[in-house]
Amino acid sequence: MKRRIYLSFLALAALTILLVSCIFAFFFGHIFRQETEAEVTAEAEYTAAICEEVSDAVSFCSRLGERAASRITLIGADGTVLYDSNADSQEMENHLDRPEILQAREEGTGISRRLSETMRTVTYYAAVRLSDGSFIRVSAEHSSDFEIFLKILPYLLAAAAVMMVGALITARYLTRKFVRTINKIDLKHPEKEQTFPELAPLLDRMAEQNRQIERQMADLLEQERKFSTITRNMNEGLILLDSSERIQFINDSLKNTLGASQMDYTGKSISLFNRSHEMAEIIRAALKGQAGDATVTFYERKLHIYGNPVVEDGKVTGVVLFLVDISEKDKAEQMRREFTANVSHELKTPLTSISGFAELIQTGMVQDGDIPMFAGKIRDEAGRLLVLINDIIKLSRMDEGQNIQAKEVVDLADVGREVQTRLQPVAERQHVNLMVELSSVKLLGVRSMFYDAVYNLCENAIKYNRENGEVLLEIFEKEEHPIVRVTDTGIGIPPEHQERIFERFYRVDKSHSRQTGGTGLGLSIVKHVVEYHGGYIEIHSREGAGTVITLHF
Structure with a gap:
Protein backbone atom coordinates (compact mmCIF):
# COMPACT_ATOMS: atom_id res chain seq x y z
CA MET A 1 0.00 0.00 0.00
CA LYS A 2 2.85 2.39 0.89
CA ARG A 3 4.58 1.67 -2.42
CA ARG A 4 1.41 2.47 -4.33
CA ILE A 5 1.01 5.77 -2.47
CA TYR A 6 4.67 6.67 -3.15
CA LEU A 7 4.33 5.87 -6.83
CA SER A 8 1.08 7.82 -7.01
CA PHE A 9 2.68 10.91 -5.48
CA LEU A 10 5.75 10.64 -7.73
CA ALA A 11 3.62 10.18 -10.82
CA LEU A 12 1.51 13.18 -9.82
CA ALA A 13 4.63 15.29 -9.22
CA ALA A 14 6.16 14.26 -12.56
CA LEU A 15 2.93 15.03 -14.38
CA THR A 16 2.69 18.39 -12.64
CA ILE A 17 6.29 19.30 -13.56
CA LEU A 18 5.75 18.30 -17.17
CA LEU A 19 2.50 20.21 -17.41
CA VAL A 20 3.96 23.34 -15.79
CA SER A 21 7.02 23.17 -18.05
CA CYS A 22 4.89 22.91 -21.16
CA ILE A 23 2.66 25.79 -20.09
CA PHE A 24 5.69 27.89 -19.16
CA ALA A 25 7.42 27.18 -22.46
CA PHE A 26 4.27 27.96 -24.43
CA PHE A 27 3.54 31.28 -22.75
CA PHE A 28 7.19 32.33 -22.57
CA GLY A 29 7.74 31.56 -26.23
CA HIS A 30 4.54 33.34 -27.21
CA ILE A 31 5.47 36.48 -25.28
CA PHE A 32 9.04 36.38 -26.57
CA ARG A 33 7.84 36.12 -30.16
CA GLN A 34 5.41 39.00 -29.73
CA GLU A 35 8.08 41.24 -28.20
CA THR A 36 10.67 40.35 -30.86
CA GLU A 37 8.20 40.97 -33.69
CA ALA A 38 7.27 44.32 -32.13
CA GLU A 39 10.95 45.33 -31.82
CA VAL A 40 11.79 44.36 -35.40
CA THR A 41 8.68 46.11 -36.72
CA ALA A 42 9.45 49.28 -34.78
CA GLU A 43 13.03 49.29 -36.03
CA ALA A 44 11.84 48.78 -39.62
CA GLU A 45 9.30 51.62 -39.36
CA TYR A 46 11.96 53.91 -37.86
CA THR A 47 14.42 53.13 -40.64
CA ALA A 48 11.71 53.60 -43.30
CA ALA A 49 10.78 56.99 -41.88
CA ILE A 50 14.39 58.19 -42.17
CA CYS A 51 14.74 56.78 -45.68
CA GLU A 52 11.73 58.87 -46.74
CA GLU A 53 13.62 61.97 -45.65
CA VAL A 54 17.03 61.32 -47.21
CA SER A 55 17.86 61.65 -50.88
CA ASP A 56 20.05 58.55 -51.12
CA ALA A 57 18.42 55.68 -49.30
CA VAL A 58 21.13 53.22 -50.32
CA SER A 59 23.90 55.31 -48.76
CA PHE A 60 21.86 55.81 -45.60
CA CYS A 61 21.13 52.13 -45.27
CA SER A 62 24.80 51.34 -45.86
CA ARG A 63 25.92 53.67 -43.09
CA LEU A 64 23.16 52.41 -40.74
CA GLY A 65 23.90 48.76 -41.50
CA GLU A 66 27.52 49.16 -40.44
CA ARG A 67 26.46 50.23 -36.96
CA ALA A 68 23.15 48.39 -36.45
CA ALA A 69 22.95 44.94 -34.86
CA SER A 70 20.03 44.03 -37.06
CA ARG A 71 20.26 43.12 -40.70
CA ILE A 72 18.97 45.88 -43.01
CA THR A 73 17.87 45.22 -46.56
CA LEU A 74 16.67 47.77 -49.17
CA ILE A 75 14.48 46.16 -51.82
CA GLY A 76 13.26 47.84 -54.98
CA ALA A 77 9.64 47.96 -56.07
CA ASP A 78 10.30 45.13 -58.51
CA GLY A 79 11.86 42.93 -55.81
CA THR A 80 15.50 43.61 -56.69
CA VAL A 81 17.75 43.77 -53.68
CA LEU A 82 19.37 47.20 -53.72
CA TYR A 83 21.29 46.81 -50.47
CA ASP A 84 21.82 44.16 -47.74
CA SER A 85 23.98 44.73 -44.69
CA ASN A 86 24.97 41.05 -44.42
CA ALA A 87 25.38 39.99 -48.08
CA ASP A 88 26.28 41.15 -51.58
CA SER A 89 23.09 42.56 -53.07
CA GLN A 90 24.22 41.77 -56.61
CA GLU A 91 24.22 38.06 -55.88
CA MET A 92 20.88 37.96 -54.07
CA GLU A 93 17.73 36.70 -55.77
CA ASN A 94 14.57 38.65 -56.26
CA HIS A 95 12.65 39.13 -52.96
CA LEU A 96 9.29 40.13 -54.30
CA ASP A 97 7.81 36.74 -53.36
CA ARG A 98 8.93 36.84 -49.74
CA PRO A 99 6.00 36.69 -47.28
CA GLU A 100 6.87 39.89 -45.46
CA ILE A 101 7.28 41.76 -48.82
CA LEU A 102 3.97 40.47 -50.12
CA GLN A 103 2.23 41.54 -46.90
CA ALA A 104 3.93 44.98 -46.90
CA ARG A 105 2.99 45.48 -50.55
CA GLU A 106 -0.66 44.92 -49.64
CA GLU A 107 -0.84 46.41 -46.15
CA GLY A 108 2.18 48.71 -45.95
CA THR A 109 3.83 46.62 -43.25
CA GLY A 110 4.66 42.92 -43.30
CA ILE A 111 6.21 40.51 -40.82
CA SER A 112 7.29 36.89 -40.95
CA ARG A 113 9.66 34.42 -39.27
CA ARG A 114 11.64 31.54 -40.68
CA LEU A 115 13.24 28.57 -38.85
CA SER A 116 16.75 27.51 -39.74
CA GLU A 117 17.46 24.09 -41.14
CA THR A 118 19.06 23.05 -37.85
CA MET A 119 16.00 24.27 -35.92
CA ARG A 120 18.40 26.02 -33.57
CA THR A 121 17.61 29.62 -34.71
CA VAL A 122 14.63 31.57 -36.01
CA THR A 123 14.87 34.81 -38.03
CA TYR A 124 12.20 37.53 -37.67
CA TYR A 125 11.59 39.75 -40.76
CA ALA A 126 9.71 43.10 -40.75
CA ALA A 127 9.18 45.01 -44.03
CA VAL A 128 7.79 48.53 -44.57
CA ARG A 129 6.73 49.87 -47.97
CA LEU A 130 8.21 53.27 -48.91
CA SER A 131 6.37 55.93 -50.85
CA ASP A 132 8.21 55.12 -54.07
CA GLY A 133 7.15 51.47 -53.86
CA SER A 134 10.48 50.16 -52.57
CA PHE A 135 10.76 48.31 -49.25
CA ILE A 136 12.90 48.57 -46.12
CA ARG A 137 13.31 45.18 -44.39
CA VAL A 138 14.83 44.68 -40.98
CA SER A 139 15.60 41.18 -39.68
CA ALA A 140 16.92 39.84 -36.39
CA GLU A 141 18.08 36.32 -35.60
CA HIS A 142 17.19 34.72 -32.24
CA SER A 143 17.29 31.26 -30.69
CA SER A 144 14.39 28.99 -31.58
CA ASP A 145 11.90 27.65 -29.00
CA PHE A 146 13.71 24.31 -29.15
CA GLU A 147 17.07 25.98 -28.52
CA ILE A 148 15.60 27.96 -25.65
CA PHE A 149 14.13 24.74 -24.20
CA LEU A 150 17.55 23.07 -24.42
CA LYS A 151 19.11 26.01 -22.62
CA ILE A 152 16.62 26.02 -19.76
CA LEU A 153 16.38 22.19 -19.60
CA PRO A 154 19.07 21.84 -16.87
CA TYR A 155 17.19 24.34 -14.74
CA LEU A 156 13.94 22.49 -15.37
CA LEU A 157 15.55 19.17 -14.45
CA ALA A 158 16.99 20.69 -11.29
CA ALA A 159 13.58 22.08 -10.39
CA ALA A 160 12.01 18.73 -11.21
CA ALA A 161 14.50 16.93 -8.99
CA VAL A 162 13.78 19.32 -6.13
CA MET A 163 10.06 18.88 -6.65
CA MET A 164 10.41 15.09 -6.84
CA VAL A 165 12.35 15.02 -3.58
CA GLY A 166 9.75 17.27 -2.04
CA ALA A 167 6.99 15.07 -3.39
CA LEU A 168 8.75 11.98 -2.02
CA ILE A 169 9.14 13.56 1.42
CA THR A 170 5.54 14.74 1.35
CA ALA A 171 4.36 11.32 0.20
CA ARG A 172 6.35 9.63 2.96
CA TYR A 173 4.90 11.94 5.59
CA LEU A 174 1.33 11.69 4.35
CA THR A 175 1.64 7.94 3.85
CA ARG A 176 2.86 7.40 7.40
CA LYS A 177 0.11 9.61 8.75
CA PHE A 178 -2.47 7.87 6.58
CA VAL A 179 -1.24 4.38 7.48
CA ARG A 180 -1.12 5.26 11.18
CA THR A 181 -4.66 6.49 10.93
CA ILE A 182 -5.74 3.34 9.09
CA ASN A 183 -4.00 1.11 11.64
CA LYS A 184 -5.64 2.98 14.51
CA ILE A 185 -9.12 2.50 13.09
CA ASP A 186 -11.36 0.47 15.38
CA LEU A 187 -12.52 -2.22 12.98
CA LYS A 188 -15.58 -2.86 15.11
CA HIS A 189 -16.56 0.82 15.05
CA PRO A 190 -14.71 2.40 12.08
CA GLU A 191 -17.18 5.26 11.78
CA LYS A 192 -15.66 6.84 14.94
CA GLU A 193 -12.43 7.73 13.06
CA GLN A 194 -12.56 11.43 12.07
CA THR A 195 -8.90 12.22 11.16
CA PHE A 196 -9.53 12.11 7.40
CA PRO A 197 -13.05 13.32 6.55
CA GLU A 198 -12.46 12.00 3.03
CA LEU A 199 -12.51 8.47 4.47
CA ALA A 200 -15.95 8.93 6.02
CA PRO A 201 -17.90 7.26 3.15
CA LEU A 202 -15.50 4.29 3.17
CA LEU A 203 -15.62 3.98 6.97
CA ASP A 204 -19.41 4.22 6.98
CA ARG A 205 -19.56 1.46 4.41
CA MET A 206 -17.14 -0.63 6.50
CA ALA A 207 -19.33 -0.10 9.55
CA GLU A 208 -22.42 -1.19 7.64
CA GLN A 209 -20.58 -4.25 6.35
CA ASN A 210 -19.51 -5.03 9.93
CA ARG A 211 -23.11 -4.87 11.07
CA GLN A 212 -24.16 -7.07 8.16
CA ILE A 213 -21.38 -9.58 8.92
CA GLU A 214 -22.35 -9.59 12.61
CA ARG A 215 -25.95 -10.34 11.67
CA GLN A 216 -24.86 -13.11 9.32
CA MET A 217 -22.47 -14.55 11.92
CA ALA A 218 -25.23 -14.46 14.53
CA ASP A 219 -27.53 -16.31 12.13
CA LEU A 220 -24.81 -18.85 11.35
CA LEU A 221 -24.03 -19.38 15.04
CA GLU A 222 -27.71 -19.80 15.80
CA GLN A 223 -28.09 -22.32 12.99
CA GLU A 224 -24.93 -24.12 14.15
CA ARG A 225 -26.23 -24.14 17.74
CA LYS A 226 -29.56 -25.58 16.65
CA PHE A 227 -27.87 -28.18 14.45
CA SER A 228 -25.45 -29.09 17.26
CA THR A 229 -28.28 -29.33 19.78
CA ILE A 230 -30.32 -31.55 17.49
CA THR A 231 -27.46 -33.85 16.51
CA ARG A 232 -26.10 -34.02 20.06
CA ASN A 233 -29.40 -34.95 21.66
CA MET A 234 -30.87 -37.18 18.98
CA ASN A 235 -30.71 -40.89 19.69
CA GLU A 236 -30.24 -41.77 16.04
CA GLY A 237 -26.91 -41.68 14.24
CA LEU A 238 -26.08 -39.11 11.56
CA ILE A 239 -23.21 -39.21 9.04
CA LEU A 240 -22.45 -36.63 6.34
CA LEU A 241 -20.22 -37.70 3.42
CA ASP A 242 -18.71 -35.68 0.59
CA SER A 243 -18.73 -36.78 -3.03
CA SER A 244 -15.51 -38.76 -2.41
CA GLU A 245 -17.23 -40.82 0.31
CA ARG A 246 -15.17 -39.18 3.05
CA ILE A 247 -16.76 -38.46 6.41
CA GLN A 248 -17.40 -34.75 7.00
CA PHE A 249 -19.52 -35.14 10.13
CA ILE A 250 -20.58 -37.88 12.52
CA ASN A 251 -22.66 -37.19 15.62
CA ASP A 252 -21.80 -38.25 19.18
CA SER A 253 -24.85 -40.48 19.51
CA LEU A 254 -23.56 -42.84 16.83
CA LYS A 255 -20.05 -42.81 18.31
CA ASN A 256 -21.45 -43.69 21.72
CA THR A 257 -23.62 -46.43 20.23
CA LEU A 258 -20.55 -47.98 18.63
CA GLY A 259 -18.34 -47.42 21.68
CA ALA A 260 -15.98 -45.13 19.75
CA SER A 261 -16.70 -41.74 21.35
CA GLN A 262 -13.00 -40.73 21.42
CA MET A 263 -12.24 -41.48 17.78
CA ASP A 264 -12.09 -38.78 15.11
CA TYR A 265 -13.53 -39.99 11.81
CA THR A 266 -13.49 -36.60 10.05
CA GLY A 267 -11.84 -36.77 6.64
CA LYS A 268 -11.60 -40.56 6.69
CA SER A 269 -13.15 -42.88 4.15
CA ILE A 270 -16.48 -44.44 5.09
CA SER A 271 -14.98 -47.81 4.14
CA LEU A 272 -12.83 -47.60 7.29
CA PHE A 273 -16.02 -47.17 9.27
CA ASN A 274 -17.99 -50.02 7.75
CA ARG A 275 -17.29 -52.29 4.78
CA SER A 276 -20.72 -53.87 4.44
CA HIS A 277 -22.05 -54.40 0.94
CA GLU A 278 -25.44 -52.97 1.92
CA MET A 279 -23.98 -49.63 3.05
CA ALA A 280 -21.80 -49.36 -0.06
CA GLU A 281 -24.87 -49.87 -2.24
CA ILE A 282 -26.82 -47.19 -0.35
CA ILE A 283 -23.96 -44.68 -0.77
CA ARG A 284 -23.51 -45.44 -4.47
CA ALA A 285 -27.24 -45.02 -5.06
CA ALA A 286 -27.32 -41.73 -3.11
CA LEU A 287 -24.39 -40.33 -5.13
CA LYS A 288 -26.50 -41.07 -8.21
CA GLY A 289 -29.37 -39.09 -6.68
CA GLN A 290 -31.41 -42.05 -5.38
CA ALA A 291 -32.53 -42.59 -1.78
CA GLY A 292 -32.28 -46.04 -0.21
CA ASP A 293 -32.25 -47.96 3.05
CA ALA A 294 -30.96 -51.26 4.43
CA THR A 295 -30.17 -53.06 7.69
CA VAL A 296 -26.50 -53.67 8.51
CA THR A 297 -24.47 -54.85 11.49
CA PHE A 298 -22.06 -52.44 13.19
CA TYR A 299 -19.82 -53.82 15.91
CA GLU A 300 -22.47 -56.31 17.04
CA ARG A 301 -25.14 -53.59 16.85
CA LYS A 302 -27.96 -53.87 14.35
CA LEU A 303 -28.64 -50.58 12.56
CA HIS A 304 -31.15 -49.60 9.92
CA ILE A 305 -29.59 -47.08 7.53
CA TYR A 306 -31.41 -44.50 5.41
CA GLY A 307 -29.31 -42.81 2.69
CA ASN A 308 -30.23 -39.61 0.85
CA PRO A 309 -28.28 -37.46 -1.64
CA VAL A 310 -27.18 -33.90 -0.81
CA VAL A 311 -28.05 -31.74 -3.83
CA GLU A 312 -26.69 -28.22 -4.40
CA ASP A 313 -27.46 -26.27 -7.57
CA GLY A 314 -28.79 -29.42 -9.19
CA LYS A 315 -25.58 -31.39 -8.51
CA VAL A 316 -25.07 -34.19 -5.96
CA THR A 317 -22.30 -33.01 -3.61
CA GLY A 318 -22.57 -35.58 -0.84
CA VAL A 319 -24.62 -38.13 1.07
CA VAL A 320 -26.55 -38.01 4.34
CA LEU A 321 -26.80 -41.29 6.25
CA PHE A 322 -29.41 -41.62 9.01
CA LEU A 323 -28.78 -44.64 11.24
CA VAL A 324 -31.36 -46.05 13.66
CA ASP A 325 -30.22 -48.57 16.27
CA ILE A 326 -32.74 -51.40 16.11
CA SER A 327 -30.72 -53.80 18.27
CA GLU A 328 -33.04 -53.49 21.26
CA LYS A 329 -36.12 -53.49 19.07
CA ASP A 330 -34.86 -56.56 17.25
CA LYS A 331 -34.00 -58.20 20.55
CA ALA A 332 -37.41 -57.29 21.96
CA GLU A 333 -39.09 -58.70 18.88
CA GLN A 334 -37.08 -61.90 19.24
CA MET A 335 -38.00 -62.11 22.91
CA ARG A 336 -41.63 -61.45 22.05
CA ARG A 337 -41.62 -64.33 19.60
CA GLU A 338 -39.90 -66.56 22.14
CA PHE A 339 -42.34 -65.44 24.82
CA THR A 340 -45.31 -66.19 22.59
CA ALA A 341 -43.93 -69.61 21.77
CA ASN A 342 -43.12 -70.31 25.43
CA VAL A 343 -46.54 -69.14 26.63
CA SER A 344 -48.20 -71.40 24.08
CA HIS A 345 -46.03 -74.30 25.16
CA GLU A 346 -46.44 -73.68 28.89
CA LEU A 347 -50.22 -73.35 28.59
CA LYS A 348 -50.47 -76.35 26.32
CA THR A 349 -48.66 -78.68 28.75
CA PRO A 350 -51.13 -78.49 31.71
CA LEU A 351 -54.11 -78.28 29.36
CA THR A 352 -52.96 -81.43 27.61
CA SER A 353 -52.64 -83.19 30.97
CA ILE A 354 -56.09 -82.01 32.10
CA SER A 355 -57.62 -83.04 28.77
CA GLY A 356 -55.95 -86.45 28.95
CA PHE A 357 -57.04 -87.21 32.50
CA ALA A 358 -60.59 -86.04 31.77
CA GLU A 359 -60.74 -88.19 28.62
CA LEU A 360 -59.63 -91.27 30.60
CA ILE A 361 -62.39 -90.69 33.14
CA GLN A 362 -64.95 -89.98 30.40
CA THR A 363 -64.22 -93.19 28.50
CA GLY A 364 -64.47 -95.29 31.67
CA MET A 365 -60.86 -96.41 31.46
CA VAL A 366 -60.31 -95.36 35.09
CA GLN A 367 -61.52 -97.53 37.91
CA ASP A 368 -63.86 -95.93 40.40
CA ARG A 379 -56.72 -80.03 40.11
CA ASP A 380 -52.91 -79.78 40.38
CA GLU A 381 -52.55 -79.06 36.66
CA ALA A 382 -55.37 -76.50 36.83
CA GLY A 383 -53.64 -74.84 39.78
CA ARG A 384 -50.38 -74.77 37.89
CA LEU A 385 -52.24 -73.26 34.94
CA LEU A 386 -53.77 -70.56 37.16
CA VAL A 387 -50.37 -69.70 38.66
CA LEU A 388 -48.88 -69.44 35.17
CA ILE A 389 -51.71 -67.22 33.94
CA ASN A 390 -51.45 -65.07 37.06
CA ASP A 391 -47.69 -64.60 36.55
CA ILE A 392 -48.21 -63.72 32.89
CA ILE A 393 -50.83 -61.14 33.85
CA LYS A 394 -48.47 -59.64 36.45
CA LEU A 395 -45.64 -59.31 33.94
CA SER A 396 -47.93 -57.82 31.31
CA ARG A 397 -49.18 -55.21 33.76
CA MET A 398 -45.63 -54.38 34.80
CA ASP A 399 -44.56 -54.04 31.16
CA GLU A 400 -47.44 -51.69 30.39
CA GLY A 401 -47.39 -49.90 33.76
CA GLN A 402 -51.05 -50.74 34.37
CA ASN A 403 -52.83 -51.34 37.68
CA ILE A 404 -49.69 -50.61 39.70
CA GLN A 405 -50.67 -49.55 43.21
CA ALA A 406 -49.64 -46.24 44.70
CA LYS A 407 -46.30 -46.18 46.46
CA GLU A 408 -46.18 -46.24 50.24
CA VAL A 409 -43.60 -46.63 52.99
CA VAL A 410 -43.00 -50.38 53.32
CA ASP A 411 -41.12 -52.16 56.09
CA LEU A 412 -39.26 -54.91 54.26
CA ALA A 413 -38.88 -56.87 57.50
CA ASP A 414 -42.68 -57.29 57.64
CA VAL A 415 -42.62 -58.53 54.03
CA GLY A 416 -39.86 -60.99 54.94
CA ARG A 417 -41.80 -62.38 57.90
CA GLU A 418 -44.93 -62.80 55.78
CA VAL A 419 -42.96 -64.71 53.13
CA GLN A 420 -41.38 -66.89 55.82
CA THR A 421 -44.79 -67.74 57.28
CA ARG A 422 -46.17 -68.73 53.90
CA LEU A 423 -43.16 -70.74 52.69
CA GLN A 424 -42.26 -72.45 55.96
CA PRO A 425 -44.58 -75.42 55.26
CA VAL A 426 -43.17 -75.73 51.74
CA ALA A 427 -39.62 -75.73 53.11
CA GLU A 428 -40.48 -78.39 55.67
CA ARG A 429 -41.99 -80.64 52.98
CA GLN A 430 -38.80 -80.20 50.94
CA HIS A 431 -36.69 -80.87 54.07
CA VAL A 432 -35.06 -77.45 53.73
CA ASN A 433 -34.25 -75.21 56.67
CA LEU A 434 -35.65 -71.70 55.97
CA MET A 435 -33.90 -69.08 58.11
CA VAL A 436 -34.35 -65.30 58.27
CA GLU A 437 -32.28 -62.39 59.58
CA LEU A 438 -34.50 -59.35 59.34
CA SER A 439 -33.76 -55.74 60.23
CA SER A 440 -36.39 -53.05 60.08
CA VAL A 441 -35.70 -51.38 56.75
CA LYS A 442 -38.26 -48.96 55.36
CA LEU A 443 -38.54 -48.13 51.69
CA LEU A 444 -40.96 -46.16 49.50
CA GLY A 445 -42.55 -48.53 47.01
CA VAL A 446 -45.38 -50.95 46.17
CA ARG A 447 -45.75 -53.56 48.93
CA SER A 448 -47.30 -56.26 46.77
CA MET A 449 -44.40 -56.01 44.31
CA PHE A 450 -41.82 -56.33 47.11
CA TYR A 451 -43.71 -59.37 48.37
CA ASP A 452 -43.71 -61.02 44.92
CA ALA A 453 -39.96 -60.43 44.54
CA VAL A 454 -38.98 -61.83 47.96
CA TYR A 455 -41.45 -64.72 47.66
CA ASN A 456 -40.17 -65.80 44.23
CA LEU A 457 -36.53 -65.65 45.35
CA CYS A 458 -37.19 -67.73 48.45
CA GLU A 459 -39.47 -70.17 46.62
CA ASN A 460 -36.81 -70.80 43.97
CA ALA A 461 -34.14 -71.23 46.65
CA ILE A 462 -36.30 -73.91 48.33
CA LYS A 463 -37.35 -75.68 45.11
CA TYR A 464 -33.84 -75.95 43.71
CA ASN A 465 -32.21 -76.93 46.99
CA ARG A 466 -31.03 -80.33 48.11
CA GLU A 467 -32.49 -82.38 50.96
CA ASN A 468 -31.51 -80.98 54.37
CA GLY A 469 -30.29 -77.86 52.62
CA GLU A 470 -30.58 -74.31 53.93
CA VAL A 471 -32.08 -71.04 52.74
CA LEU A 472 -31.20 -67.75 54.43
CA LEU A 473 -33.28 -64.59 53.85
CA GLU A 474 -31.50 -61.41 54.96
CA ILE A 475 -32.95 -57.92 54.97
CA PHE A 476 -30.69 -55.10 56.15
CA GLU A 477 -29.41 -51.66 55.30
CA LYS A 478 -25.96 -50.88 53.94
CA GLU A 479 -24.78 -47.31 53.45
CA GLU A 480 -28.39 -46.14 53.70
CA HIS A 481 -29.46 -48.48 50.89
CA PRO A 482 -31.94 -51.35 51.54
CA ILE A 483 -30.56 -54.82 50.77
CA VAL A 484 -32.47 -58.09 50.29
CA ARG A 485 -30.26 -61.17 50.07
CA VAL A 486 -31.27 -64.81 49.61
CA THR A 487 -28.58 -67.46 50.09
CA ASP A 488 -29.14 -71.16 49.43
CA THR A 489 -27.12 -74.37 49.44
CA GLY A 490 -28.80 -75.68 46.32
CA ILE A 491 -27.62 -77.01 43.01
CA GLY A 492 -26.14 -73.71 41.84
CA ILE A 493 -26.24 -72.11 38.41
CA PRO A 494 -23.60 -72.70 35.71
CA PRO A 495 -21.77 -69.48 34.70
CA GLU A 496 -23.06 -69.59 31.10
CA HIS A 497 -26.67 -69.42 32.36
CA GLN A 498 -26.33 -66.74 35.03
CA GLU A 499 -26.95 -63.77 32.69
CA ARG A 500 -30.14 -65.31 31.27
CA ILE A 501 -31.96 -66.66 34.33
CA PHE A 502 -34.03 -63.46 34.57
CA GLU A 503 -35.45 -63.94 31.06
CA ARG A 504 -39.03 -65.12 30.78
CA PHE A 505 -39.49 -68.89 30.69
CA TYR A 506 -35.74 -69.43 30.82
CA ARG A 507 -34.84 -72.59 32.72
CA VAL A 508 -31.39 -73.95 33.51
CA ASP A 509 -32.67 -77.52 34.03
CA LYS A 510 -36.00 -77.85 32.23
CA SER A 511 -36.70 -81.38 33.44
CA HIS A 512 -36.13 -80.38 37.07
CA SER A 513 -38.26 -77.27 36.59
CA ARG A 514 -41.14 -79.39 35.34
CA GLN A 515 -40.87 -81.59 38.42
CA THR A 516 -40.86 -78.63 40.82
CA GLY A 517 -43.80 -76.98 39.05
CA GLY A 518 -42.03 -73.76 38.18
CA THR A 519 -43.47 -71.45 35.54
CA GLY A 520 -40.16 -69.92 34.49
CA LEU A 521 -41.49 -66.41 35.21
CA GLY A 522 -40.56 -65.94 38.86
CA LEU A 523 -37.12 -64.42 38.40
CA SER A 524 -38.41 -62.28 35.52
CA ILE A 525 -40.95 -60.82 37.94
CA VAL A 526 -38.12 -60.19 40.43
CA LYS A 527 -36.16 -58.28 37.77
CA HIS A 528 -39.16 -56.09 36.89
CA VAL A 529 -39.81 -55.26 40.54
CA VAL A 530 -36.20 -54.23 41.18
CA GLU A 531 -35.98 -52.13 38.01
CA TYR A 532 -39.30 -50.44 38.77
CA HIS A 533 -37.90 -49.32 42.14
CA GLY A 534 -34.61 -48.11 40.62
CA GLY A 535 -32.43 -50.94 41.92
CA TYR A 536 -30.21 -53.64 40.49
CA ILE A 537 -29.55 -57.36 41.02
CA GLU A 538 -26.28 -59.04 41.91
CA ILE A 539 -25.81 -62.82 41.58
CA HIS A 540 -23.03 -65.12 42.76
CA SER A 541 -23.37 -68.83 42.15
CA ARG A 542 -21.17 -71.89 41.90
CA GLU A 543 -22.48 -75.06 40.38
CA GLY A 544 -23.11 -77.66 43.11
CA ALA A 545 -22.34 -75.19 45.92
CA GLY A 546 -25.34 -72.86 46.05
CA THR A 547 -26.41 -69.38 44.99
CA VAL A 548 -26.49 -65.88 46.49
CA ILE A 549 -28.88 -63.36 44.93
CA THR A 550 -28.79 -59.79 46.27
CA LEU A 551 -31.32 -57.07 45.52
CA HIS A 552 -29.98 -53.52 45.89
CA PHE A 553 -32.57 -50.77 46.26
Missing part, protein backbone atom coordinates in the same frame (compact mmCIF):
# COMPACT_ATOMS: atom_id res chain seq x y z
CA GLY A 369 -61.28 -96.11 43.12
CA ASP A 370 -58.73 -94.19 41.01
CA ILE A 371 -61.05 -91.35 40.07
CA PRO A 372 -60.16 -89.23 43.14
CA MET A 373 -56.46 -89.59 42.25
CA PHE A 374 -57.05 -88.44 38.66
CA ALA A 375 -59.26 -85.61 39.92
CA GLY A 376 -56.38 -84.51 42.15
CA LYS A 377 -53.99 -84.50 39.20
CA ILE A 378 -56.49 -82.47 37.21
